[in-house]
Amino acid sequence: MADTELDAIDRKILAILQENGRLSNQEIAERVNLSPSPCLRRIRRLEESGVIRGYVALLDPQKLGLGLLAYVNVRLEKRGGTAGTRSPNPATHADLFREAVRAWPEVVACDAMTGDMDYLLRVQVEDMAHFSRFVQDQLLHHPSVIDVKTSFSLERIKETTALPLL
Amino acid sequence: MADTELDAIDRKILAILQENGRLSNQEIAERVNLSPSPCLRRIRRLEESGVIRGYVALLDPQKLGLGLLAYVNVRLEKRGGTAGTRSPNPATHADLFREAVRAWPEVVACDAMTGDMDYLLRVQVEDMAHFSRFVQDQLLHHPSVIDVKTSFSLERIKETTALPLL
DNA sequence: CGTGAAACATTAGCGGC
């Protein structure tokens, strides 16, 4: 399930698609010195094996009025979980929190972390008023959340979806 | 330069393209109840106005052997800058650091932050050995860097490029 | 905004290396 043996051409195709996901198969085929059919077969194989997870359009947050980016460190309650005592479905605090996070659209990334905080959230919102409402009404309102610590992005220095292909 | 007046159909187009950037114009046109030509005209307008920044393929880090994700907080030297004293080109520590960050492929995101650390880096690497080399040979080797604090991702709970469309 | 037609791209089947 790790690597499905990628050769130099596969890597080149990935590098191209990481930069521009809408190039035509013909264009890609030219750039990797292959004819369209084997090139397409390789792309399909990369898609089916899951190396290519999907294709997306990237939007500009500023132009959509989403001017504020915050990183929020979250600490969770460690004991107990589902409301009913001795529930036959023992959802932990972690489970509950994960589900909530996945449902909140302003959370664009979330990792469980090492260190003294449990989760790191990347939160994309319109402005401070919206952020404040998010923290008060969603995050702190969540029964599993003990504590949050926020830092705001002053400036986005770099942001890429392109992975470093070894 | 903020919003270029997006109506409900534009938003629907953006929502669709954020999820699947390779749908054919015909398919999109159907889903928004338009014929292909006006739909394509809208998409072109969104591209030219920069609301759509581009199209990319998203790759699976695990399947490419990039199993380790770290968040690195960085603090910079605040005084001085270019090596030569009284340089006619007074690049600050911040400028130098930004340029370095943009050139390092393992850094997939970087923000200037509020709080006691200056920058937050998202670093995607193969394993701990690679990460260690990155910190020693690149980050700490950089003349502007005073101090770094790392946390590692134990589990990726959520990760989306889709912005919450108001 | 929609229609239609020309130009272009995708994709399956087959033969060759």
Added chain:
DNA sequence: GCCGCTAATGTTTCACG
């Protein structure tokens, strides 16, 4: 196995109503 050809099908794109 992997490449490249061909031919049918589907898609994009643009002038015009």
